[in-house]
Amino acid sequence: MSRPDLPPLNTLLPFEATVRHASMTRAAQxxxxxxxxxxxQVQNxxxxxxxxxxxxxxxxxxxxPQARRLAAAVREALDLIEAAAVEVSGRERSGPLALSCEPTLxxxxxxxxxxxxxxxxxxxTxxxxxxxxxxxxxxDPVDAAVRRDDFPVPEGVSRVPLFAEWIGPVCRPELAERLREGSAGPVTLLHTSTRPAAWDDWRRLSGHAPTGATQAAPEQTFEHFYLALQAAVAGVGVAIGPYALVHDDLVRGQLAAPYxxxxxxxxxGLLSPRPPERDARVAALLGWLREQAADLTPPARERSGVS
Known part of the structure; x- marks a missing residue:
């Protein structure tokens, strides 16, 4: 069958890689x-x-813009060909699944x-x-990634939502009780360099500041979220804790959420270079992640403003 409008097929792989990397050097590598x-090949x-x-x-x-549209079509065609080849051969994509995840999560x-x-x-594996x-x-040598949706998803990347982010102050249970009673006095606010606006975001969304944790309260900043939450577990002060990151500490009774x-x-969400159903490993991981994520919505009694 004659296809006079079809470009030379041997030019498409180098072209798509060049668009994706915005670099002929990296495409060649x-x-x-x-x-x-x-x-x-690009010139051809x-x-x-x-x-x-x-x-x-x-x-x-x-x-x-024309190149981006063509590259997206080439990428989709390549995914379809790859999926069909796997199906025809009777083979599943094999080998370990390389998964990248936000460090504290x-x-x-x-x-x-x-x-x-x-x-x-x-x-x-x-x-x-x-x-x-x-x-x-x-x-990057990554098959899938778990990421917070605080950046635009790159063109051509699949994103499947996993769970919503809930935030609130967390601290040792005994300190939480004093905060509820209004008898804690000034408490140290724990900050993290990776989310410097976490306290401001919580105040804006919740509409109030915790008793004893005012603008004049002592403050301490940690480089990573993990360190700030560990400091809260140790009783150093009060940190803003995303529910997913403190869920296990709440269950164990090491932390409490007074507000x-x-x-x-x-x-x-789970990011992958193609829809998960086109890779049995990613599909299996997604199914498991969704089951685990079912526990990552706070019960009504732990939501701000709910008694």
Whole structure:
């Protein structure tokens, strides 16, 4: 069958990789060819289409809007071909699943649940790494990532919501009781450099400040959320705790939430370079994550403003 409008197929892989990386050098590294080979194929594609696909500058390469549309179509076609090839061959995608996760969520929530994952999905091996922000799936050795939705999802990346974010002050139970009674006196507010506006966000959303935790209260800042929450467990002061990150401490009685939790409008999701149903490993992980995430909505008695 003649397809006169179809561009040269051997140009499409180098082109798609170049758009995704915005770099011919990184595209060449991914495809294990030379920079010159990628450049020639991109030029051949531009010649076949009769239009430039990149805005070239001495130190940058920017895909045109037309190039982005074509690259998205190529990426989708490649996913379909790959899925069909797996189906025809009778093989499932194999090997360990490389999963990246927000560092504090990884340490305080995901790792403690790995034995359950091994028991419930025995055929799945997961290699974990800590990371945050956008994931360059074509460049980074990652198959999926759990991320908070505080950044735009990159073009072509699948995102499946997992759970909403609820935040509230947390501290040792004995301190929480004194705060409720109004007898705590000034308490230390614990901050984290990764979310410097956490206290302001909670005050804005809840409409009040905790007794004893005023603008004049002592303050201490930690580099990471994990450290601030550990300080709260140790009785150093009061931290803003996302419910997912303090759920286990609340259950164990190591922390209490004297003012409950309030939804902050963000949430966590599973990112992957293609829809999860196209990779049996990602689909199995997603099913398990959804079951685990069912516990990450605070009960009514623990929500801000609910007695």
């Amino acid at each position: 991914e495809l294990h060819v030379t920079h010159g080979a990628v450049s020639r 594609l531009e010649k076949a289409l009769g239009t430039p696909l990149f805005e070239r500058a001495p130190r940058s390469l920017r895909p045109t 990884l340490m305080r929530w995901l790792i403690p649940r790995l034995p359950d994952l091994a028991a419930r999905v025995p055929g799945l 997961v290699h974990l790494s800590a990371g945050g922000g956008p994931v360059a799936f074509g460049r 409950g939790f309030v939804a902050d409008g963000t949430g966590y």
